[in-house]
Amino acid sequence: QSIRTHATPDGDEWVLNGSKIFITNGIHADLVIVAAITDPGKGAKGTSLFLVDAHAPGFEKSRKIDKIGQHTSDTALLFFNDVRLPAEALLGDENSGFIIMMNELPRERLGIAAQAIAASEGALDITLQYVQEREAFGQKIGQFQNTRFKLADVKTEITLNRAFYEQCARQYAEGRLTADTAAMLKLASCEMQCRVADQCLQLFGGYGYTAEYPISRFYVDARIQTIYGGSSEIMRELVARSILGR
Ligand SMILES: Cc1cc2nc3c(=O)[nH]c(=O)nc-3n(C[C@H](O)[C@H](O)[C@H](O)COP(=O)(O)OP(=O)(O)OC[C@H]3O[C@@H](n4cnc5c(N)ncnc54)[C@H](O)[C@@H]3O)c2cc1C
Incomplete structure (x- = not known):
């Protein structure tokens, strides 16, 4: 609803102006899909999607945004200054951009949940290894009841989320995954990932807070998961609307 980038018709072409912030792979992209206002005043119903050549005149990219994590994924600002687009750059029907995006969001959220669950499993794997090697007060830290119970909780949470993920993946394959079910999955799995990364890092003690130990990377990489692709809030x-209405 707060999109300000707009495309104005000019003869057989469109003229695109505006900017986008926090675009994943923005630096590497050769072709981007841009949501732009084509019917001002109509909000979501006046939004269209365009396929935009990143080498077109008037298309500019910022430098890579300096993030606290996910350093292997570039994130950039994109600027459009009178970028001329051919008529065939319009993706789908004019003013149908919001509907197309709404239809695609459950798939994106399923993908983010897959990352959340796999990353949590990875964090658990390296933590299991560490607690069976590291000793404190004359015993392996994996023998302390606190460690055993924490990791039992982590394993249980991951197993529950994986089961829900498998159910959603099956629904998606059958064309039945709804927006509110995908929202529940993203909410549950990403919040879990942050808890898991935090609890696993704790078991590494001070070493967990150093860049030398990969658990610290699990921790910083996890933090964005409850923010992008639609925040947990x-x-x-979305879930509340599905049970209580607007
Ligand atoms: C690394 C990274 C990669 C990204 N990649 C992409 C990308 O490829 N493409 C793309 O389009 N975007 C991308 N984003 C943008 C991302 O989706 C947004 O940052 C995210 O949706 C939150 O929007 P915002 O930053 O404007 O926060 P805001 O909307 O300002 O939200 C701030 C806080 O207010 C809360 N809030 C906002 N509205 C409500 C509400 N109605 N009720 C309750 N709480 C609310 C939010 O949950 C959040 O906690 C990326 C962001 C990052 C950091």
Whole structure:
């Protein structure tokens, strides 16, 4: 609803102006899909999607944004200054951009949940290894009841989320995954990932806070998962609407 980038018709072409922030793979991209206002005043119903050549005149990219994690994934600002687009750059029907995006969001959220669950499993794997090697007060830290119970909780949470993920993946394959079910999955799995990364890092003690130990990377990489692709607050709102209405 707060999109300000707009495309104006000019003869057989469109003229695109505006900018986008936090675009994953923005630096590497040769072709981007841009949501732009084509019917001002109509909000979501006046939004269209365009396929934009990143080498077109007037298309500019910022430098890579300096993030606290996910360093292997570039994130950039994109600027459009009178970028001329051919008529065939319009993706789908004019003013149908919002509907197309809404239809695609469950798939994106399923993908983010897959990352959340696999990353949590990875964090658990390296933590299991560490607690069976590291000793404190004359015993392996994996023998302390606190460690055993924490890791039992982590394993249980991951197993529950994986089961829900498999159910959603099956629904997606059958064309039945709804927006609110995908929102529940993204909410549950990403919040879990942050808890898991935090609890696993704790078991590494001071070493966990160093860049030398990969658990610290699990920790910083996890933090964005409850923010992008629709934040946890927005996911809760979607779920609440499905049970309480607007
Ligand atoms: C690394 C990274 C990669 C990204 N990749 C992409 C990308 O490829 N493409 C793309 O389009 N975007 C991308 N984003 C943008 C991302 O989706 C947004 O940052 C995210 O949706 C949150 O929007 P915002 O930053 O404007 O926060 P805001 O909307 O300002 O939200 C700030 C806080 O307010 C809360 N809030 C906002 N609205 C409500 C509400 N109605 N009810 C309750 N709480 C609310 C939010 O949950 C959040 O906690 C990326 C962001 C990052 C950091």
